[in-house]
Amino acid sequence: MTSTHQITAGFLPLLDSALLVVAKEKGFAAEQDIALTLVRERSWATIRDRLAVSHFDVAHILAPMPIACNLGLTAPAPRMIVPMALGLGGNAVTVSAGLWSDMAECGASPDLDAISSGLALRRVVDNRKGERLRFGVVHPYSGHNYELRYWLAASGIDPEEDVEIGILPPPDMADAMTSGLIDGYCAGEPWNTLGVLHSGAHLATVKAAIWKSSPEKVLGVNGRWADGHAEALAALLRALYKASLWCAAPGNQEELADLLARPAYVDRAAESLLPALTGLLQIGGHKTLSIRDFFVPNAKAATFPWKSHALWFYTQMVRWGQIRHTPDHEQIANDTYRPDIYRNALKALNIAMPAASSKVEGALKIETPVGSSGALTLGPDGFFDGGLFDPVDIESYIASQARI
Structure with missing residues (x-):
């Protein structure tokens, strides 16, 4: 029987490709009537290029890269949107x-x-x-x-x-x-x-x-494909969210390590993947350390595409001379992340979602219940040096960030 939605996704062999792998291997994509094809690549440049020429519809991608593409910093580049994050940390x-x-x-x-x-x-x-x-x-x-x-x-x-x-x-x-x-x-x-x-x-x-509770990889989507496949994209977001719940369950960690270890995916021994999934990392010198929130696939709105995350990445592009700050550039960065698509796709799942699309990064010093469409806890989300990033005042933040 042919699935309604045919979606091809690119990924790199990394732990945080887990949501895409689990969506396919545990049947969450099939439940949403999606035939999900995963294609492993070696470099982020290849991921970008294959999105640009529509070999891929969506991809596991570096969180700042869609912003850079939309700002014209890298070519060839598709117009891209980010309707979902693929976890925090890692x-x-x-x-x-x-x-x-x-x-x-x-x-x-x-x-x-x-x-x-x-x-x-x-x-x-x-x-x-x-x-x-x-x-x-x-x-x-x-x-x-x-x-x-x-x-x-x-x-x-x-x-x-x-x-x-x-x-x-x-x-x-x-x-x-x-x-x-x-x-x-x-x-x-x-x-x-x-x-x-x-x-x-x-x-x-x-x-x-x-940076506690910070983003790493996101779902990058070819903008042209998204324009013509809104229903397929929404179905994919639902499948990925359900996959994030499965990945977050401690009882699934060993099976997740075994899935990712397969030759088609990360292709490394499961025992080298399990430490990051459990947070019990081997840090060197035959020592193991428990690291809280090392990789977070679902809790703390880990899949929500915060516009404040996008704008912080933009400020770093400005800080390190990759682009000049202008109101138009700021708007492009802001518009790349699409929490509106996330909310519309997942509202049928009755899950707790942030009521706001942006937040002051670094303001939450402890785990904090927040106002949302249901019970939701965020934070801590602080920078190690105590810095705060208020996305409402981009210019002051950029001015405060000398090179050192």
């Missing part, structure tokens, strides 16, 4: 054993605290006296790039002058570090865990410590 900053040893001598905390690790790294940079450390990120328009830069700058390290930041595909990170090409990297899982297990690396800090 990244870490991983460093070589040698660099971690130097950081530990300079006071880095073994609990991956972003403040002490950042200050220790700054001391190491000062001690190197002109020998610049090299870090890898997966793409210029990635959460990895912006969170790494934010952490460095807030720790007193100039990301443009004091270190070098280069671009590498996630699967190449650990090998590049082992060979001495880089000293560390910021990437999604399982590449941090694999660096620890097979390359003697050590985690320096995690995304959940740099």
Whole structure:
């Protein structure tokens, strides 16, 4: 029997492709009358290009990339919308054993605290006296790039002058570090865990410590396809939301690791995927640490496409010289994320959703019940340096963000 909706989605072999994998493998897409085809790719540039030429209708994609596409920063690029996030967190900053040893001598905390690790790294940079450390990120328009830069700058390290930041595909990170090409990297899982297990690396800090409850991957949708397939898109969002509930259930973690481990998906041993799913991460030196909210697939409105997330990414594009700030550019970033489509698609599921489309990022210091269409808890969502981002006052925030 032919399904009503035929949807092709691109993805990279990362833990946070989980919602798409589960939607297909556990039947949530089929329940919505969707024939979901998943196509694995190696680079984010290829994901972008295949969306542009309509090989893909939707994709697992870096949260800032659709904004960059709509701003004309990367070509070829489709007009894109983001009607859903694919979870919160999931990244870490991983460093070589040698660099971690130097950081530990300079006071880095073994609990991956972003403040002490950042200050220790700054001391190491000062001690190197002109020998610049090299870090890898997966793409210029990635959460990895912006969170790494934010952490460095807030720790007193100039990301443009004091270190070098280069671009590498996630699967190449650990090998590049082992060979001495880089000293560390910021990437999604399982590449941090694999660096620890097979390359003697050590985690320096995690995304959940740099910016709590922060976005990472989203569902990027070709705008032309969305215009002509509103019903199919809504059905896909419902399937992905149900998949997020399944992924969030602790009793499903081992099965989820086994699903993602298959050759068609992440193609790595399940035991290297399970740590990030449980939050019990091997951080290096044969130590394991429980990290709260390391990867959040459903709780805390984890799938909601906050416009404040989009606008924070936009401010970082401005901060690091990728684009000039103008009212038109700000509006493009704001309009890329589409909570209206999310709400319309999921209202039939009777779930709790945020009443607002934006929030002050960093304002919630503890888990907080919020006004919504039902019971919903958000936060904490703070930046490690205590900073606040109010999307209502973009210009003041940009002006306050010197390079360091």
